[in-house]
Amino acid sequence: MAERKVELKVFRYKQGQTPHYDTYNVTVDENTTVLVALQDVRRDQDTSLILRHSCHHASCGTCGMRINGQEQLACVVKVLELGTPTVVVEPLQNAPLISDLVVDMAPFYDRYNTPEMPYIRASEFWPKTDLPDGIAQYTRYENCLECGLCVSACPVAGTDSEYLGPAAMAAAARVVAEPRDSDPEFALNWVDNEHGCWRCHVAYECTEVCPSDVNPGEAIMSLRGALTRRKFRRVFGLGK
Amino acid sequence: MSHFHVVIIGGGGTGGALAHDLTLRGLKVTLVERGEVTSGTTGRHHGLLHSGARYAVKDKESAIECIEENTILRRIAPGTFEENDGLFVAVTDEDVAYSHSFIEGCGDCGIPAQRLTKEEALRLEPNLSEKTIMAVRIPDATMDAMRMPLRFFATAKKNGASVKPYTEVREILRQGNTVTGVKVVDHTSEKSYEIGADLVVNAAGPWCGKIADMVGVEVPIRPSPGVMVAVRGRWCNMVINRLNTSSDGDIVVPQRGLSVIGTSSWVVDDPDKLGLPSDHIQAMYDHGALMLPAIKDAPMRAAWSAARPLIGPRKADADTGRELSRTFKCFDHIDEGVEGFVTITGGKATTLRGMAEAAANVVCQKLGVDEPCRTRDVVLLPYTAYYA
Ligand SMILES: Cc1cc2nc3c(=O)[nH]c(=O)nc-3n(C[C@H](O)[C@H](O)[C@H](O)COP(=O)(O)OP(=O)(O)OC[C@H]3O[C@@H](n4cnc5c(N)ncnc54)[C@H](O)[C@@H]3O)c2cc1C
Ligand code: SF4
Ligand code: SF4
Ligand code: FES
DSSP: OOOEEEEEEEEEOOTTSOOEEEEEEEEEOTTOBHHHHHHHHHHHTOTTOOOOOSSSSSSSOTTEEEETTEEEEGGGOBHHHHOOSEEEEEOOSSSOEEETTEEOOHHHHHHHHTTOOOSEEEOOSSTTSOOOTTOSSOEEEOSOOOOOHHHHHOHHHHHOTTOOOHHHHHHHHHHHHSOTTSOHHHHHHHHSSTTTGGGOOOOOHHHHHOTTSOOHHHHHHHHHHHHHHHHHHHHTTOOO | OOOOEEEEEOOSHHHHHHHHHHHHTTOEEEEEOSSSTTTTTGGGSOOEEOOSGGGTTTOHHHHHHHHHHHHHHHHHSTTSEEOOOEEEEEOSHHHHHHHHHHHHHHHHHTOOOEEEEHHHHHHHOTTSOTTOOEEEEEOOEEEOTTHHHHHHHHHHHHTTOEEETTEEEEEEEEETTEEEEEEEEETTTTEEEEEEOSEEEEOOGGGHHHHHHHHTOOOOEEEEEEEEEEEESOOOSSEEEESSSSOTTOEEEEETTEEEEEOOOOOOSOTTOOOOOHHHHHHHHHHHHHHOGGGGGSOEEEEEEEEEEEESOTTOOOSOSTTSOOOEEEEEGGGGTOBSEEEEEEOOGGGHHHHHHHHHHHHHHHHTOOOOOOTTTOOOOOGGGGGO
C-alpha cells in the first residue's frame, strides 16, 4: 500500500474567536478518505478539531463540506484522488457556522420538514418480483441524504435567506410525484411564491453537487410545470 | 418529578435511548457526546434491524432480545425502516444441513421462519445465485443507523433532556469513593467546565473502557471492529443472509440505492485506531457474491470500519471477537467500591431500547426512584424533530 504525505488546510473557528486556517501534515494511502484523514488529525494532532460524521458511506448526509472549493461528502472522497498536494477543507456555505467544519442544520430542516416529507418510498428496483406474504410492496428510503450540499452550492440561497432551497423543493416535488399520506396541493402551494420555485436561476449547480441522484434542479422544473398545469386547469374550469 | 440529575457519557443509540427512558421516568438528564451524535459505532453499523435469526442456534439469549426489540421498534418508530423482511439463503449442502437446527432455533426463540424452495426464493429476489438450494424467510428489516436513534434523541430533548454534542469528557469528578460529576470541554469554544451529577452513566460503547479508566474501575470490554462495503446498485430488496454459522461477509443489507455487505471481525486496543484492511474489502465482495453474484462487478461506493463494544476479557488474548456473546451488560461499579457510576455496554443497535431499560432500572433503583419504564409504548417523534 503506497503511503503518501499530504497537507490538509482546514478552516478553523471557535465561538468568540477569529476564524483562520490551520495546516496539518497527514500520511494517507489510496483508501484514505478526507473524513478519515480529518479523524486522524483529531486523534494524533489536534483534539479540538470538530466535524460532523456518522455513517461513513454516503447515507446519513452529515459529512458535507467544501473540499478544494467543491461541495462533497468527506466520507467518499479519497484524498489521493484529489491530486493536489494541499487539500483545502471548509464548512458548507449558506448555513449558520457553529465551529470548525460544523454548521447548524436547523434552518435546513425547518424548510425540509414543511411539505411533510415521508422518508420511505416504494422501491422501484426489480419491480416484476413476487412479494412475501403480508408485504404490500417493497419499500426503500428516499434518495435525498439531507446533506445540504445543494444548498451550499446554490447561488440564490446565498443571496435570498428566505429561499426554500433545492433540497426542500426536491422533497416537495417527491410529495407531488408520490404523495403517500401527504398533501401534494399543500406542497405545491408552499413552493408557489417568490422565495420558492419561481426564484430558481435554473443553472443546476445543485444537481451538479448532489451525491445521491436527487436532481433538485429538474425537480424544481417539474414543480413549475405542475403549477402551470394547475393554473390552466383552474382558468379553463377543468376542475382542480 | 424527581430532581435527581443523571449525566450520560456517549451519544450513540444506547445513550440516546437511555436519555429518553430516564426523562420519561421524570429524571433530569444531560447527555454529553464528544462529536456529533451517532458519530461513534452507532452511525456506522450495518443497518440491520435484526430478527434475531442470526443468533437463534448458538446465542438464544441474544436472539430473543432481538426479536422482542424488533417488534417493539417497529411499533414505536413507524416509518423508519425498510420493512421488506429477510432471507437466509442456502448455497451449499452444508447450508441446507444447517437449515434444520436454524429453523428449530428460530422456533425456540419465537422468530417466525418460513422455509422456501429455490423457485420461491428466486421469485422474491431474482438476483440470488443460481446455486441457491433453498431459503428461509425471517422478519429482518433495514434501519437507518443514524435516523432511527435520532428519534430517541429528539423525543428525549422534547421531554427536557439536555443533549450536548461536541462536548468531551476529560475527567470524572469524585468525592472520596463517590462520583459527583464530569469535567468536559466544549469543542465549539474549547472552554472547559464541570457538570455535577447524582449519578454518571458510562454509555461510551467501545470507548467505555477508556471512560472506566478515568474512574479506575474495570469494564470487560473489547473493541472488535468489522469492515463493511457499500456497493452501488440495490441488488436485493430483502436483507440477504447466508444460511450458516456466522462468518465474514455473510449479510447483504439493501439500503436506498446501495447494497451493503458485512462484515469481518477482529480485535483492537484503541477504538480510535481501526484501520481498513484491504483484504477484508475484497473478502466482502467475494462472500457477498456467493449469494448475489451481481455484487462482484458492482462499483464500490464506500468501505469503512466500525468497532463493536463486545463484552469479554479486556486484555485477554483471543484474536477474533466472534465467540463473545452479543448480549449486553449493565455494571454497577459499587462492586468495586465506587458509588454513583454505572456502565451500560455490549448489545446491538437493535437492542438499544432494551439496554436503556436495563440501565435505567439500575439507575432508578440506586437513586430510589420508583417509576416504571414506559419506552415500550411511547411512539417516538420523527428524527427531523432532533434539529428543531
Ligand atoms: C461492523 C459492525 C456492524 C454492526 N451491525 C449492526 C447491525 O446491523 N445491527 C445492529 O443492531 N447492530 C449492529 N452493530 C452493533 C451496533 O452498532 C452497536 O452495538 C451499537 O451501535 C453501540 O451503540 P452505543 O451507543 O453503545 O455505542 P457508540 O455508538 O459507539 O456510542 C458511544 C459514544 O461515546 C462517545 N464517546 C467516547 N468517548 C467519549 C468522551 N470522552 N466524552 C464524550 N463522549 C465520548 C463516542 O464518540 C460515541 O459516539 C454492528 C457493529 C459493528 C462494529
Ligand atoms: S438550479 Fe435553482 S436551486 Fe439549483 S442551484 Fe441553481 S438556483 Fe439554486
Ligand atoms: S438534494 Fe442531494 S445535495 Fe441536496 S440535500 Fe438532498 S442529497 Fe444532498
Ligand atoms: S458520514 Fe454519512 S454521508 Fe458521510
